[in-house]
Amino acid sequence: MEALGISKTAASTLLSDTVVTSSGLLVREGYKVIAPVWSATPVWIDETDLMESLDCGRTSFSQTGLRSCELPVSLSRWSSNLPAVPGALTTIVQACSRKRPVFVRYVGLRAGSRARFRRIFPLVLERMGDQWRLVAHDLEVEDFPLRVFVLSRITGAAIDSGKLPRGFLAASPIDFKKSVNVEWDLRLTADQIEALRNELNIDSCGKMMLNSRDEHEFLIRFGGQGVSPDILWPPLRKTQNSQ
Structure with missing residues (x-):
């Protein structure tokens, strides 16, 4: 009932x-x-x-169908996914649904970066782990490359009523799968490898399927791949007076 x-x-x-x-x-x-x-x-x-x-x-x-006393569940989130300015996500979604360009005010983590408005063509909202991102064409650069904009680092959005650049063709919003071969750390036990195979969907031959845009982030997290030296990562550290 x-x-x-x-x-x-x-x-x-x-x-x-x-x-x-x-x-x-x-x-x-x-x-x-x-x-x-x-x-x-x-x-x-x-x-x-x-x-x-x-x-x-x-x-x-x-x-x-389970009460909290039957199955207690704790959801731990330490980050926000909404843009910092109310209404920005709505503007982005409208531009995406209408296949229109949009201006977003964005700051990345490259050393010395400042927030500025960028003219983009939004393609797809993408969730990677606990983070929501906007994949979009950069309309300010020749060949209109795809860029990734973390939603929570967008500090503003504005409607763009201008025309799309001559010769612009939007890519498919569907990311293609690619096969990635991995090898295990030799210090892992057989039980640890079996558990990680299940967690990361890796077959017995050390092969896994990843979305092409996921590979870089995945290897940073699990493969020990470093980030570009001009990217400020990690961006913080724990202080001595933490409790």
């Missing part, structure tokens, strides 16, 4: 039918309907669906 937003009578009938279907036996304790202790988990309960819901932050009883 609580999870589905239906009446007590309808919920009781649905629960009775469900218990009979899944276990073959209906057990009542007063007004409660319970499954036998030996009954198997229904085949339609999908742990993959549950994990996908949790990963998207859908943790309420109505979304998982």
